[in-house]
Amino acid sequence: MPINPNTMACMDFLGIDFPGEFMNLASSNNNIITMAMSEDGSEFLQILLSSRDSRISNLIFTRVFELILELMTHQFGPYLFQKLVESVDENRLLMIMEKLTIPENHIYHASVHKYGSFSVKKLITALKRSPLISYVTNALSNKFEKLMTHPTGRYVIMECLNVLDSRTNDLLYVRAMEGCLELSRHKQGAVSMNACIARIKGPRRDQLLNMICDNVRFLAQDPTGNYVVQCVIGLGNPAIIDQIFNLLEELYVKLSMAKTESHLVEQCLQLSGMNWVISEFIGSDEFVMVVKDRYGNYVVQTALKESKKRDGTLHASPIVKLEEYMGCLQDGHGRNIVTLLKSLQQLIFEVVLLG
Template sequence: MDSTSLETLQHSFGNLRVNHGNMPSSSLPTGVLPSLESSYRVGSTLGSSNTSSLLPSFDFTEILRRGYGFGEPDPYFLAPPTWKDPLLNHASFLNHASFFSEDLLGNGFNMGNDESYVGFLQSNKEKIITMAMLEESSKQLQGFILMKDTNITNLIFEGVIDNIFQLMTSQYGRYLFQKLVELKDENMLQMIVEKLTKSDRNNIYNASIDRYGSYSVKKLIKVLQKSPLVSEVVKALANSFWDLMIYQTGHYVILECLDIVDSQRNDLLYIEAIDKCLKLATDERGCAALNSFIERIKGPRRDQLLEEICEQVVFLSQHLEGNFVVQCILGLQNPAFIQKICYKLRGYYVKLSMQKRGSHLVEKCLKSSGMVHVVQEFLQSNQLVQLAKDRYGNYVLQTALKEVKKVSCPLHESLVMKLRSCHNLRDLNHHGYGRNILSLIAAPMVPLNRA
């Protein structure tokens, strides 16, 4: 490569640098904590005489105005429009430009000296929350916490607690939040829970529906699973149950409680699910969340929830979304509820069989212990040929013939005879769907249950 081409290539790469300065970028993945060894290496650089050329001068007014310097707002950050980030209204944060280059060097900051850590954090306490939201400084603060120094940890915590929601929902700040809760300090956890559930009751909801905040809330639940404090978190989540269940990230927070917290402490969530199950079952997003809830609920409230849904099974089976909830209950393989569902649906099987989603439900009934209710309705119907011609119904009829044959049930012979006796059976020869049925009833029958 000639010198001109090399110079052009170098110039192209140079244009990719961050305009704020020439700080060497970390090769670690986003949010991953650097080792202490690498931290000391950075410290030796900071203490050298040439540090002023390595440390950037940040324009925090511009950074905070643009979303903490992360470029365009993340489409997954969907906090309600009524919520305003208090950091954007904090004049003190907007007037501390270049604190890395001035304060670190001006105070003689030495990465190998614990007293320098404490001194630096004390003199920059109001800036810690902003530092926590920037990638490199967030990693460094995480490193401070791993030192297990109570003074350092307390200073960091005091610097972020008043803006704990912003920390939890920050792309980089959430890693610092996780490190703080992993300390399992009762006083810290108590203050965090109070901030999220009592100071502003919307905090727990807003964090749960945020892309990054939901991870923070789930981490908090995991740490608190055996603590009495988890009841406060569950109570706050129960107060926003409906809104969380119809929100993709929010309903995962609810499921985290079901997976980790015991059924007694989850009782408020169970009660809310029973109260709102029909509304959820008929909601486009809520039905999937309800199915996941049904699969996880434990204890006596489980039967209460299933009973409530079974009472409305006829309506739900014909509803676009509710149909999936009924299928979910059948999939639990609970004989008592299978019988309740299949019994209540008598008189609707032919109609459901000719619907796209209803046909899947009828096939599930045929593959369950409630099969007899479906076949008996088919035997009493005069619409079997119409069913055989239908784009959905013919699959249901094929399933019925195959399933009753599997269990060597006399119903198989009765169903075949019923189809063969239809006066317009020959019409099926001229119909693509119908020929599938003819091929199944054309095979010679072996008498069943005879010596």
């Protein structure tokens, strides 16, 4: 077989004779692996693979194949792994995929590794139009919840959602729906679910959103699950938003007095849920508790500010209610509301005076 001119150029540039010196250098597995695990050696092998000479790619493949996972997870291995995946033919790609998935799920172990996750993401990009990508998505789906709750592994799932089409991602979409409630209650899992919600496409998106709506009362009362509800509200789908606000009826007072859940109520006040929240406040015997609560007083402040901007009639209702309790709002967090009411009254006075 004639030597590829690009390979010859690489060898000349590096001062190495081919095939003589390189074949001697690559005469054992250890020599190539040792090179691959060093910065200079890895760069050298990448240059050779860039020549697209099949003799080079086949030789390097043969030498590193048995230690492919070690290559993927080594500090200097991912870029060489990427070049190798881009250089070999479909048959060798199949061998790599079977090596990484049968019988051990090596893709999972690489995905939760600092350098290995980079290798897997490059593999996803390289195989995105190949039927072999199913090996990757199947392997990841089998460890979906563990990956979604792992600070490194979650980015591999996101790479699939970013790079692959909805048909290829369908198994991951199904896993997201199956693990939705459990993941939403996990600190890292909730972050991953929000990222997943933002990326999921097609009919599965509506199915996932409806599942969250069906369980919104449960999720809203969870310290991390409520962030997932906030994410869904933030998508701006009017039908979904109204459904959520309706389902949260009789929970607004309770949610307002919890650290993270209070943010959800403030979000509702800034959207079409304002009527629901304020109506519950003024009809509740616990309204004064909300006003004096360390978190609830901020929710009430938001209610007063938002209603003043958008609905004067609705704005008057909580003020009338608050006037009943002015005597007990002079200390603690209640003072924040008293201060706000005075500033609002002063503003109204100035507007009238200037008018």
